[in-house]
Amino acid sequence: MNAPIGVIDSGVGGLTVVRELRKFLPNEPIIYIGDDARCPYGPRPSEEVLEFTMDMVKSLADMGIKMLVIACNTATAIALEEVRHQFDFPVIGVIQPGARAALKASQTSEIAVLGTLGTVKSKAYDQAIHMQQPDATVHSLACPEFVPIVENGEYRSPAAKVIVDQTLQPLHKESFDTVILGCTHYPLLQEHIEEHFQQQKRIISSAVETVADVESILRKQQMLSVSAVEPIFYTTGLKEKFQLIVEDWLSIQKPDVRTIQF
Known part of the structure; x- marks a missing residue:
């Protein structure tokens, strides 16, 4: 067909x-x-x-x-x-597949979700993850500056790295081993995100x-x-x-x- x-x-x-x-x-x-x-x-x-x-x-x-x-x-x-x-x-x-992939990858069931304001506010990832594994821990972080960087074609720029580093700072006080890129724009920033976490976290794209x-x-x-x-x-x-x-x-x-x- x-x-x-x-x-x-x-x-x-x-x-x-x-x-x-x-x-x-x-x-x-x-x-x-x-x-x-x-x-x-x-x-x-x-x-x-x-x-x-x-x-x-x-x-x-x-x-x-x-x-x-x-x-x-x-x-x-x-x-x-x-x-x-x-x-x-x-x-x-893309949310259910992303949640499923993260739970497969995580060894601790502690997962960070990077998303837009709308996605984080909806708690859709929290619900999708807890539906599959009720005792999982979810740390959600809104990253409103990420989409404009990608839309402007600046995702490879030094400025993108600075914004990624600043945005992800609040997660340093949390414990997790897996990060969901909870917006399909974010894989274009994946290198910066991996570098920020010093290659220590599993990075999951739902794609x-x-x-x-x-x-x-x-x-x-x-x-x-x-x-x-x-x-x-x-x-x-x-x-x-x-x-x-x-x-x-x-x-x-x-x-x-x-x-x-x-």
């Missing part, structure tokens, strides 16, 4: 999920929408996040997707169940585990595609800036990047 998988995010962060999809499911067509013009979602009221998420999902539904990945932790926390209720295709979020869920559903429902097609990317923001990050992060020369408005 060569219909595309739809992937949505508040901006470029979901490209971390697309990268894993392309690695593990190279034959799957992908249509991506990044809502850069209204990013970040983290500080926004829940009603706005739900509205913006629905804008993207409706557009992808009209394009004939066979499955949706909400590759945004804030949107997953706020809109996942409503999207599942309104649409017939399978819908996967790999999410793709495992995607593959499992596609197999069960016999929807795997058989012929590779290059992905199509839509952005509500500046096409040129989005294209540069796609080229850098996904190593795609001249990616098909288009603009979309809501």
Whole structure:
């Protein structure tokens, strides 16, 4: 079934999920929408996040997707169940897979979660982790400056390292062995985060585990595609800036990047 998988995010962060999809499911067509013009979602009221998420999902539904990945932790926390209720295709979020991967990796069941204001406020990771392991300890930290760094394409800069170091200071008084990158933008800062913790913590991105869920559903429902097609990317923001990050992060020369408005 060569219909595309739809992937949505508040901006470029979901490209971390697309990268894993392309690695593990190279034959799957992908249509991506990044809502850069209204990013970040983290500080926004829940009603706005739900509205913006629905804008993207409706557009992808009209394009004939066979499955949706909400590759945004804030949107997953706020809109996942409503999207599942309104649409017939399978819908996967990134929080449950991230929680599952962290619990597999942790030896102490003490986990730090780095997220947006919206994700941390929702306590979605706390709930997902405690549902799987009630005695686990969760330390959540909002990192509101991380998404703008990534969206501006500054994730490799010395300034990014300074902001990461300053933001993560409050975690030094806590005990944990595993860190969840609870926003799909954050893997683009992973080197800085690993360096901050002196390579002493297990760093978990939900992307790999999410793709495992995607593959499992596609197999069960016999929807795997058989012929590779290059992905199509839509952005509500500046096409040129989005294209540069796609080229850098996904190593795609001249990616098909288009603009979309809501």
